[in-house]
Amino acid sequence: MELDGLPEPAALMAHLGMSGQLLVEEPAAPDEKHLKVRLTLSDMPDAPAELRFVDQRIFGGMFLSALTATSDGGPGGAGSMSKFIPQAAAHIARDVLDPVRSAEDLYTSLRKKTTQLKRAILDQEVISGVGNIYADEALWAAGLSGLRNTATIRRFEVTLLNEALIDVMTRALEAGGTSFDSLYVNVNGASGYFSRSLNAYGREGEPCLRCLEQGRQSLIRRDPFMGRSSYSCPVCQPRPRRIPR
Ligand SMILES: [Zn+2]
Structure with missing residues (x-):
C-alpha cells in the first residue's frame, strides 16, 4: 500500500x-x-x-x-x-498470478540455478506465492519430479509447470486457501476448502488418479523434504537418475 x-x-x-x-x-x-x-x-x-x-x-x-x-x-x-x-x-520475484510474469521468465530463472526443481519453486527469488502444498500439486499436474535439476529443465516442461502453477493457485484462491490450521482464515474470516481437491499432497499410499485413469497402478509416495514432506507419483513424475542438492 x-x-x-x-x-x-x-x-x-x-x-x-x-x-x-x-x-x-x-x-x-x-x-x-x-x-x-x-x-x-x-x-x-x-x-x-x-x-x-x-x-x-x-x-x-x-x-x-x-x-x-x-x-x-x-x-x-x-x-x-x-x-x-x-x-x-525488492528481492522477491513476481507472484505466480502476476500478469507481467511469463513462462519464459520462469524458464530463465530456473536455468540460472543448479538445484532441485521443488526447492526453486519455493524460492521467493525465483517465483513467489507458492507454498509446499501448491508446489506438490503443480509438479504432479505437470508430471515433473521435484527432484529434477533446474539447470537441465526444458522449455516445454517449464511451460507445463507454469500453467500448472497458475491453475493450482487460481483454484486455491477461489476455494479460499488450503490451510489445515484453523488460525489461517481469509480476509472475511473463513478457512479454506481447497484441501478437498488435492491430487498429490497428503495422499500417501493412495492411488495416483492420473495413473488410475490411464489404467496403471501407482501409489502416491511421501518423502521428507526440508523438515516437511513431498508427495509425488513415482510413475508419472519420474525421478532423475542424478539428484542435485
Ligand atoms: Zn501417476
Missing part, C-alpha cells in the same frame, strides 16, 4: 509472520482477541473502513519501506501502474 503525505515515497508493509492476519472490517465490528494494529482506510460513509492486523503470536508486524524501481520496469503490483516497489520486497 503506497502512502501519501510522507517526506519520501514509502509503502506500508505487513509481515504476517507465523499467524498474522490482515482483515478488512467495518468499524462497528467487534475487536478481535489478538488485534494489534487498527488503521482507518477511508472516511467514505459506506466503504469498509478499517484495516486490522491481528496476530496471536508476535512474529508479524507492520512497517514503512522506501520505494525503489522494479527490476524489470513493470508495474510494482496489482491495482497500480506505478513502477516502484517497496525496498523491503
Whole structure:
C-alpha cells in the first residue's frame, strides 16, 4: 500500500509472520482477541473502513519501506501502474498470478540455478506465492519430479509447470486457501476448502488418479523434504537418475 503525505515515497508493509492476519472490517465490528494494529482506510460513509492486523503470536508486524524501481520496469503490483516497489520486497520475484510474469521468465530463472526443481519453486527469488502444498500439486499436474535439476529443465516442461502453477493457485484462491490450521482464515474470516481437491499432497499410499485413469497402478509416495514432506507419483513424475542438492 503506497502512502501519501510522507517526506519520501514509502509503502506500508505487513509481515504476517507465523499467524498474522490482515482483515478488512467495518468499524462497528467487534475487536478481535489478538488485534494489534487498527488503521482507518477511508472516511467514505459506506466503504469498509478499517484495516486490522491481528496476530496471536508476535512474529508479524507492520512497517514503512522506501520505494525503489522494479527490476524489470513493470508495474510494482496489482491495482497500480506505478513502477516502484517497496525496498523491503525488492528481492522477491513476481507472484505466480502476476500478469507481467511469463513462462519464459520462469524458464530463465530456473536455468540460472543448479538445484532441485521443488526447492526453486519455493524460492521467493525465483517465483513467489507458492507454498509446499501448491508446489506438490503443480509438479504432479505437470508430471515433473521435484527432484529434477533446474539447470537441465526444458522449455516445454517449464511451460507445463507454469500453467500448472497458475491453475493450482487460481483454484486455491477461489476455494479460499488450503490451510489445515484453523488460525489461517481469509480476509472475511473463513478457512479454506481447497484441501478437498488435492491430487498429490497428503495422499500417501493412495492411488495416483492420473495413473488410475490411464489404467496403471501407482501409489502416491511421501518423502521428507526440508523438515516437511513431498508427495509425488513415482510413475508419472519420474525421478532423475542424478539428484542435485
Ligand atoms: Zn501417476
